[in-house]
Amino acid sequence: SNILHMQDVLNKLGLQAENKGTSTGKNFFGSGDSITSWSPVDGKTIGSVSTTTREEYEKVIATAKEAFQTWRVMPAPQRGEIVRQYGEILREYKEPLGKLVSYEMGKSYQEGLGEVQEMIDICDFAVGLSRQLYGLTIKSERPAHHMQEQWHPLGIVGIISAFNFPVAVWSWNTALAWVCGDVTIWKASEKTPLTAIACQNLFNKVAEANNLPEGISCIITGDYKVGEWMTQDKNVPLVSATGSIRMGKIVGTEVAKRLGKSILELGGNNSIIVTPDADLRMTTIGTVFGAVGTAGQRCTSTRRVIIHESIYDKVKDAIVKAYDQLSIGNPLDEKNHVGPLIDQDAVKAYQHALEKVVEEGGKLIVEGGVLEGEGYESGCYVKPAIAEAENHFEIVQHETFAPILYLMKYKTFEEAIALQNGVPQGLSSAIMTNSMREAHQFLSAAGSDCGIANVNIGTSGAEIGGAFGGEKETGGGRESGSDAWKAYMRRQTNTLNYSTDLPLAQGIKFDI
Numbered sequence: 336s337n338i339l340h341m342q343d344v345l346n347k348l349g350l351q352a353e354n355k356g357t358s359t360g361k362n363f364f365g366s367g368d369s370i371t372s373w374s375p376v377d378g379k380t381i382g383s384v385s386t387t388t389r390e391e392y393e394k395v396i397a398t399a400k401e402a403f404q405t406w407r408v409m410p411a412p413q414r415g416e417i418v419r420q421y422g423e424i425l426r427e428y429k430e431p432l433g434k435l436v437s438y439e440m441g442k443s444y445q446e447g448l449g450e451v452q453e454m455i456d457i458c459d460f461a462v463g464l465s466r467q468l469y470g471l472t473i474k475s476e477r478p479a480h481h482m483q484e485q486w487h488p489l490g491i492v493g494i495i496s497a498f499n500f501p502v503a504v505w506s507w508n509t510a511l512a513w514v515c516g517d518v519t520i521w522k523a524s525e526k527t528p529l530t531a532i533a534c535q536n537l538f539n540k541v542a543e544a545n546n547l548p549e550g551i552s553c554i555i556t557g558d559y560k561v562g563e564w565m566t567q568d569k570n571v572p573l574v575s576a577t578g579s580i581r582m583g584k585i586v587g588t589e590v591a592k593r594l595g596k597s598i599l600e601l602g603g604n605n606s607i608i609v610t611p612d613a614d615l616r617m618t619t620i621g622t623v624f625g626a627v628g629t630a631g632q633r634c635t636s637t638r639r640v641i642i643h644e645s646i647y648d649k650v651k652d653a654i655v656k657a658y659d660q661l662s663i664g665n666p667l668d669e670k671n672h673v674g675p676l677i678d679q680d681a682v683k684a685y686q687h688a689l690e691k692v693v694e695e696g697g698k699l700i701v702e703g704g705v706l707e708g709e710g711y712e713s714g715c716y717v718k719p720a721i722a723e724a725e726n727h728f729e730i731v732q733h734e735t736f737a738p739i740l741y742l743m744k745y746k747t748f749e750e751a752i753a754l755q756n757g758v759p760q761g762l763s764s765a766i767m768t769n770s771m772r773e774a775h776q777f778l779s780a781a782g783s784d785c786g787i788a789n790v791n792i793g794t795s796g797a798e799i800g801g802a803f804g805g806e807k808e809t810g811g812g813r814e815s816g817s818d819a820w821k822a823y824m825r826r827q828t829n830t831l832n833y834s835t836d837l838p839l840a841q842g843i844k845f846d847i
């Protein structure tokens with residue numbers, strides 16, 4: 336019945352069968368080829384969106400540049416007020432937007448709502464932040480001198496986001512960028528273009544009510560080429576990109592070529608270490624949610640479980656038993672735990688990984704497979720699988736965006752940490768333990784090398800209040816909470832002399 340009401344959802348969010356995918360606010364245009372948005376839930380077409388041409392891109396840049404002139408001098412708390420109103424609209428539209436996220440991307444309705452909740456949370460965070468863009472005062476070595484640092488807006492921030500969190504990741508970036516005084520241009524994933532237009536339509540209600548100029552929130556649509564226009568464009572001082580390592584390497588390199596700034600939040604290869612005195616129930620729930628939630632398509636999804644040999648069989652049995660209870664199907668039906676993968680390419684990558692792990696000597700203990708028949712017409716529904724594997728296997732070193740979990744054993748604590756850290760990625764990590772010593776060792780400088788390290792919690796489901804991102808091939812960028820806002824601003828160091836002399840720093844004498 337949720338599906339039957341999808342037309343209402345589209346109407347509420349201002350979406351049509353054919354949509355223009357370029358926008359500077361209430362102005363929508365776009366004359367490039369159309370992209371079809373296709374739901375992995377039932378394989379049906381939801382609507383189409385026109386792509387952005389180069390000429391139209393230039394128009395967006397010109398409008399955004401113009402908008403920045405007024406937006407950057409509006410007092411930050413007033414910009415915060417705009418973000419507050421956006422958070423209010425999101426509360427009002429939480430259900431339809433959550434439903435569209437679920438239908439267009441394929442995650443469960445609960446998770447679709449959760450994603451909109453993340454948007455609301457980051458808006459609240461940004462509103463508070465708008466009064467806390469603090470700089471420092473610094474003691475000068477010279478008499479009657481004052482030093483300070485202050486933070487100014489950067490300009491146009493380009494946001495490139497992935498299909499798996501089609502709306503939340505944009506909001507982490509944009510809500511911060513807006514209160515910081517930046518204007519934003521969003522290139523959403525071409526797999527989820529409709530949710531992006533829905534977010535823009537909601538922003539337009541706020542923009543209109545407040546007489547804001549065009550260009551504060553912009554969207555562009557298309558494939559990697561459209562993203563490349565931004566990465567190569569000096570008019571875009573910062574590009575924040577969330578997605579695959581392959582994409583991030585290209586974005587990072589292109590932006591670096593012009594010495595621009597980038598924030599990269601890329602793939603993970605997240606593991607849970609399960610120690611001898613771990614709570615078995617918590618371990619099971621944390622692992623299974625982490626591995627099969629969002630059908631394994633979170634960058635924080637649990638990919639590996641590193642289990643102490645003394646409890647290996649017990650933990651393995653509990654996880655396998657939990658997998659028996661999983662129901663796979665339409666994610667809008669709340670009785671299902673696992674929805675579809677995003678598309679058939681993702682299904683192929685899943686199948687390839689399962690073949691590869693066996694080829695490399697792994698053993699499947701929960702067999703995978705693609706589901707067929709009634710309810711599975713899209714061809715995107717797969718069974719969550721578990722393999723016993725070794726960390727050095729090529730496929731284990733690689734992030735497969737699908738519900739595949741690798742189990743491995745450890746003997747010593749040092750070995751567990753080495754396995755956890757022994758992958759190219761460094762996003763999220765967790766330990767299940769009741770030993771204070773192990774917990775602290777895991778969080779120490781010699782412990783987890785990831786951007787996120789959790790104790791007695793799984794690897795996924797971070798709150799917005801912390802900085803989100805990771806090390807190594809995860810890209811090093813941080814989005815969302817803590818002081819991640821600083822990356823969206825430029826720092827300026829000021830020295831003011833209120834004396835009638837001009838003493839030089841370092842005691843240097845220069846007499847004329």
Ligand code: UN1
Pocket residue numbers: 453499500504577632633634635794795796797798
């Ligand atoms: C992502 O998968 O790109 O921590 C983001 C989590 C979510 C965000 C994931 N809050 O799982």
